[in-house]
Amino acid sequence: MSDEPTGEAPAAGAQPYDPAMLDLARRHAGEWLAALPDRPVPPRAGVGEVMDALGRDLPEHGEPADAVIDRLAEAAEPGLSATGSPRFYGWVIGGAQPVALAADWLVSAWDQNAVLRIISPGTVAAEEIAATWLLDLLGLPAGSDVGFATGATSAQFACLAAARSEVLRRADWDVEAQGMAGSPRIRWIAGAERHGTMDLAARYLGLGAPTLVACDDQGRIRADALADELERGEGPVIVALQAGNIHSGAFDPFAEACRIAHEAGAWVHVDGAFGLWAAASPRLRHLTAGLADADSWSTDAHKTLSVPYDCGIAMVRDAAPMRRALSLQASYLQAADVGADPHEKVAELSRRARGVPTWAVLRHLGRDGVAGLIDRLAGSARLIADGLAALPGVEVLNEVVFTQVCIALEDDVATEALSRALWTDGEVLAMTSRWHDRAVVRFSVSNWGTDAAQARRTVAAVGRVLGELRAGGGAGAAGGG
Numbered sequence: 001m002s003d004e005p006t007g008e009a010p011a012a013g014a015q016p017y018d019p020a021m022l023d024l025a026r027r028h029a030g031e032w033l034a035a036l037p038d039r040p041v042p043p044r045a046g047v048g049e050v051m052d053a054l055g056r057d058l059p060e061h062g063e064p065a066d067a068v069i070d071r072l073a074e075a076a077e078p079g080l081s082a083t084g085s086p087r088f089y090g091w092v093i094g095g096a097q098p099v100a101l102a103a104d105w106l107v108s109a110w111d112q113n114a115v116l117r118i119i120s121p122g123t124v125a126a127e128e129i130a131a132t133w134l135l136d137l138l139g140l141p142a143g144s145d146v147g148f149a150t151g152a153t154s155a156q157f158a159c160l161a162a163a164r165s166e167v168l169r170r171a172d173w174d175v176e177a178q179g180m181a182g183s184p185r186i187r188w189i190a191g192a193e194r195h196g197t198m199d200l201a202a203r204y205l206g207l208g209a210p211t212l213v214a215c216d217d218q219g220r221i222r223a224d225a226l227a228d229e230l231e232r233g234e235g236p237v238i239v240a241l242q243a244g245n246i247h248s249g250a251f252d253p254f255a256e257a258c259r260i261a262h263e264a265g266a267w268v269h270v271d272g273a274f275g276l277w278a279a280a281s282p283r284l285r286h287l288t289a290g291l292a293d294a295d296s297w298s299t300d301a302h303k304t305l306s307v308p309y310d311c312g313i314a315m316v317r318d319a320a321p322m323r324r325a326l327s328l329q330a331s332y333l334q335a336a337d338v339g340a341d342p343h344e345k346v347a348e349l350s351r352r353a354r355g356v357p358t359w360a361v362l363r364h365l366g367r368d369g370v371a372g373l374i375d376r377l378a379g380s381a382r383l384i385a386d387g388l389a390a391l392p393g394v395e396v397l398n399e400v401v402f403t404q405v406c407i408a409l410e411d412d413v414a415t416e417a418l419s420r421a422l423w424t425d426g427e428v429l430a431m432t433s434r435w436h437d438r439a440v441v442r443f444s445v446s447n448w449g450t451d452a453a454q455a456r457r458t459v460a461a462v463g464r465v466l467g468e469l470r471a472g473g474g475a476g477a478a479g480g481g
């Protein structure tokens with residue numbers, strides 16, 4: 001090979017990659033990861049400040065690659081949340097297990113397009129093994145179709161696309177050919193406390209807003225109310241249930257709800273973005289009794305399982321409707337002669353091999369390690385709930401059955417002041433929300449590093465911040481006691 005440029009295009013670097021670049025990235029990543037356990041949890045800079053630090057103007061001429069990476073690491077870092085901190089309890093966001101992070105780096109370096117089996121047998125094999133293991137761990141029917149999506153929302157979309165196809169097919173309507181205009185109306189039903197992304201996934205599919213069914217005080221769908229709603233009409237029906245309410249962690253009564261819904265001819269989907277993992281713990285599995293009776297399930301690997309963002313998982317019992325809804329026949333795509341290609345089970349065509357880190361973490365933990373992870377998260381939530389309940393004026397509002405703890409002080413003003421004070425303090429990140437018409441502070445235990453010691457440190461930090469707030473009389477938090 002000659003060193004001389006041969007064409008008219010500018011010459012690229014002499015090497016396909018510069019190993020020093022990976023070393024540089026590794027150094028910055030190592031510094032970030034090493035600081036995680038003790039750095040402030042919330043970001044300290046806003047978007048505008050980070051833009052200033054990055055430099056807003058398009059450069060006329062480039063700068064060396066190492067300078068770009070140094071600039072990125074230095075400018076962005078103050079604007080990052082320590083989502084990998086063992087005291088990050090905001091929203092429902094997981095950390096990254098080291099083995100999954102390492103696998104994710106390989107996925108980036110390999111840069112495979114996991115669209116077709118023939119392009120990347122190496123990553124498709126790992127994803128297909130992970131898929132089989134996931135069904136086993138979660139107690140779902142072997143042989144269900146499994147797609148690796150960007151998150152639970154897009155996994156819900158994939159599952160609901162299969163559901164829509166099937167309930168309309170049973171009403172003699174071919175939605176893939178005929179579209180939605182003029183189709184039989186689909187009755188789309190969900191619990192009043194479903195996650196908002198169920199509405200979003202359904203909206204993409206033209207299902208409109210769900211008809212809502214009453215829930216009990218923990219946010220579980222009421223089976224009697226579901227039965228009443230189903231009796232009110234006929235025709236194609238889709239019902240969404242939930243494993244893991246984001247405020248209470250509660251689980252819908254799957255066995256009874258699936259029976260009632262199936263008697264009415266419904267397709268039942270379960271959103272278990274974080275809660276589905278209870279099924280992988282012998283101690284907590286009872287929460288998901290009847291789960292396998294549903295027709296489709298969605299979950300995240302980037303939450304409870306702690307693989308790096310992003311990875312959601314769509315699972316559908318019957319492959320046929322999933323393929324009808326999502327597969328693409330095109331002359332340039334050479335279909336596999338065995339099994340489905342990865343793109344036939346998700347909304348994406350081209351995508352990264354995002355299932356590989358899931359394979360790595362399952363291989364690393366094994367069945368008992370996954371159960372241990374789930375039990376540790378739920379056990380830490382229990383410790384946090386008990387510790388917080390003992391602080392003056394703190395009320396734990398939910399039955400702590402899984403990983404969620406919802407607390408409130410004497411009134412909304414005080415609760416919101418606590419949330420703001422925690423953010424400013426930075427040792428613990430827990431976000432405010434509203435549940436049953438009350439301001440709450442929500443602790444979502446979703447990080448693999450949150451153990452008993454971190455739970456105790458969390459309670460101590462909240463106690464300290466609350467004490468300071470009450471002593472200072474800040475923002476009404478001391479009042480109303």
Ligand SMILES: *Cc1c(COP(=O)(O)O)cnc(C)c1O
Binds near residue numbers: 272
């Ligand atoms: C997080 C979450 C979702 C959405 O998941 P994404 O990965 O953010 O798309 C859906 N349902 C529940 C219960 C969740 O906690």
